Amino acid sequence: MFSGIIERLGTVRSASVRDRAMDLTVETGFPDLELGESVAVNGVCLTVETFDKAGVATFHLSGETLSRTPLDQLKAGSRVNLERAVAASTRLSGHIVQGHVDGVATLASVEKAGESYALRVFVPQALRQYVVEKGSITFDGISLTVNELHDDITRGNQAGFEVGLTIIPHTWEHTNLSTLSIGDRMDVEVDVLSKYVENLLRFSPSLAKAAS
Numbered sequence: 001m002f003s004g005i006i007e008r009l010g011t012v013r014s015a016s017v018r019d020r021a022m023d024l025t026v027e028t029g030f031p032d033l034e035l036g037e038s039v040a041v042n043g044v045c046l047t048v049e050t051f052d053k054a055g056v057a058t059f060h061l062s063g064e065t066l067s068r069t070p071l072d073q074l075k076a077g078s079r080v081n082l083e084r085a086v087a088a089s090t091r092l093s094g095h096i097v098q099g100h101v102d103g104v105a106t107l108a109s110v111e112k113a114g115e116s117y118a119l120r121v122f123v124p125q126a127l128r129q130y131v132v133e134k135g136s137i138t139f140d141g142i143s144l145t146v147n148e149l150h151d152d153i154t155r156g157n158q159a160g161f162e163v164g165l166t167i168i169p170h171t172w173e174h175t176n177l178s179t180l181s182i183g184d185r186m187d188v189e190v191d192v193l194s195k196y197v198e199n200l201l202r203f204s205p206s207l208a209k210a211a212s
Helices: 063-068 125-130 169-174 192-203 205-211
Strands: 008-018 021-027 038-041 044-047 056-061 079-084 103-113 116-124 136-139 142-145 148-155 158-167 185-190
Touching: 021 063, 038 056, 044 056, 103 158, 116 125, 116 148, 116 169, 116 185, 125 158, 125 185, 125 192, 142 158, 185 192
Parallel strands: none
Antiparallel strands: 008 021, 008 079, 021 056, 038 044, 038 079, 103 116, 103 185, 116 158, 136 142, 136 185, 148 158
């Protein structure tokens, strides 16, 4: 489990796609990695396969991961958001993040807003029921607050909605957001608690009746 609070910006050393899978090498800067531990790379939970004392780690991405995320767009020199799994003693400064990506979002606009930045991100319509104003959402592994919701948006032939965000200077400077361009794809993970509530209401008629 993760919190969505980015610890480091890593640099991709190599990214090799073959046979519908990908081998990824990242300069993480973490000197004390452990074999088999989980690291969120742009919000995707990946397993450390090899590492060295300098924190250069390798990850293997299956075809399933590549089909559900935009990690196949990474190349040597790409900057990625990194977070290690939370410990029991860690403050949960963000929200509960699994690293299990729900879909692919697209950066729609960026505007300077004083010292901060106002972003709008296009999200597929299938995730709309899990997103609420002032709730939490994760883009590229970053725990962010939903400031605004703009419904009935279409990009190409895809229906969706746009999430309005305010990015403070610290987040802008310490994540990969400042490296993105309009149209770039981003991993999106909604709040898992909303999915549990939906599931309970679907399979518990008494709870659904009480909620209505």
